[in-house]
Amino acid sequence: MRRAWVETESEVGVEAMEDLGLKFFLSLRKSYWIGRHMKVTTPRIACLETALAYRRRFAELQQALSHRGVVSPGLLNRLSIADLEDNWHRFSALYIEACCGLGETQNIDASSPKSKEAVAKRLATLVEANSAEREKQLRAWNCRQMLLEERLQRQAARKERAALLRNRRAMSREDRNKARHQKLPSELVKNLVRRWERLQSQRRRREAAVLQQERAKQRAAARVELKQRAAARVELRRCRMEREERWRWLNRPDLTMADLLGQRGL
Structure with missing residues (x-):
């Protein structure tokens, strides 16, 4: 993605790329906690480097659960409940940071749906919905x-x-x-x-x-x-x-x- 961005920017120029107003977001899965068919997404990020940095950090958390590079369904056969909970807590903290630590959502009131409390509550609701x-x-x-x-x-x-x-x-x-x-x-x-x-x-x-x-x-x-x-x-x-x-x-x-x-x- 970075290479394609640099090549395109060199062809059309920086101002043309800024005029496009491209933004990026991450679509994330946590099948054990929120279900196989559910995903959470981050807000749209204007800076490509910021988006890639968050992508690397989320990938590191996912890698901790993987077996030979693949997150298989049998997590309980390889990891304890405590390990899964620790990974989820770190994922939640990083997701809240990605949602509320960006420029567009930094100074939002706690009662807003875009606040840290609201994001944490949405995650908790998804976790509760998948408890069965x-x-x-x-x-x-x-x-x-x-x-x-x-x-x-x-x-x-x-x-x-x-x-x-x-x-x-x-x-x-x-x-x-x-x-x-x-x-x-x-x-x-x-x-x-x-x-x-x-x-x-x-x-x-x-x-x-x-x-x-x-x-x-x-x-x-x-x-x-x-x-x-x-x-x-x-x-x-x-x-x-x-x-x-x-x-x-x-x-x-x-x-x-x-x-x-x-x-x-x-």
């Missing part, structure tokens, strides 16, 4: 994790059964070999003790494996519950702040009917 889809993705991810855990447990059980079968066969061969030779009573007792100790060791290993699987399942369930509780606390805090903000706005002493009508329009 995020919950659906989280439930699907939890189901996949549970299925994976069950599959791993079945594999471990199959390996354990195969090991037990090998041990039984080995013990059977050992018994047959011993039966071919006459043994002293003391040797028979020693063999019996060794076999008993081996069986006890196998039993303890099985019990330890089962206990480890149970603990892993409990830890996984606890992590899922912590994530859900954290998300619920964040959502509850956001809703409470919105209600308090609206109550303060409706109960301020300088409230006018025009303000109420304007708020209803918004």
Whole structure:
């Protein structure tokens, strides 16, 4: 874009380019937070360098979520809820800066739809509108994790059964070999003790494996519950702040009917 701009400017001249009044804007996606079919756009920017600078900063945030250069749908398989929330907070701050830190919108009253508060509220509304889809993705991810855990447990059980079968066969061969030779009573007792100790060791290993699987399942369930509780606390805090903000706005002493009508329009 910069190269095309410079080449065109060299051909037609700076004044001609200024007469065109070209402006630029960024169209941004955040499918996990606002939905796959929703986009947010920045205000139109007259300076190409400013637009490109914002584009680079947004691209860096998006790159943090990408896998081999592509933001795939399986974000929960690679990133935690905390990572996604941190990326969204930084994206929101940068988007508000892009919308309200430009020359056309710097000195706007807080009640204006172009103010920082209004832009932040629009983002929060989009996030709230997509909350059901995020919950659906989280439930699907939890189901996949549970299925994976069950599959791993079945594999471990199959390996354990195969090991037990090998041990039984080995013990059977050992018994047959011993039966071919006459043994002293003391040797028979020693063999019996060794076999008993081996069986006890196998039993303890099985019990330890089962206990480890149970603990892993409990830890996984606890992590899922912590994530859900954290998300619920964040959502509850956001809703409470919105209600308090609206109550303060409706109960301020300088409230006018025009303000109420304007708020209803918004």
